[in-house]
Amino acid sequence: MEILAWIFVGIIVGIIAKLSSEHSAEEDDNFTILFGIVGAVVAGVLLNITNIYFENLWSFLTIGAPISGAVLVLLLYRGFDRHR
Numbered sequence: 001m002e003i004l005a006w007i008f009v010g011i012i013v014g015i016i017a018k019l020s021s022e023h024s025a026e027e028d029d030n031f032t033i034l035f036g037i038v039g040a041v042v043a044g045v046l047l048n049i050t051n052i053y054f055e056n057l058w059s060f061l062t063i064g065a066p067i068s069g070a071v072l073v074l075l076l077y078r079g080f081d082r083h084r
Helices: 002-019 026-050 058-082
Strands: none
Touching: 002 026, 002 058, 026 058
16 A cells, blocks of 8 residues: 555655646656655655654655655666766
8 A cells, every 4th residue: 555655745746846847748747746756656665665663753754755766766767867
């Protein structure tokens, strides 16, 4: 069930990144959402693998890790995309 939440978070972050983008190309829009999903899922999996558990931070990490992962992957994608 968590993976569905990570995918949903990735889609939301990808859509926000797509809407805030200066240029709107069809291929870039699809990759933006895809990379948002990939970043969120990878960060969520890494969080589960490391078994980081702090009672007070658990709710923040559960939500913050997929968002941070999606944003990081999208920033890397945009950085490499501009150098093409």
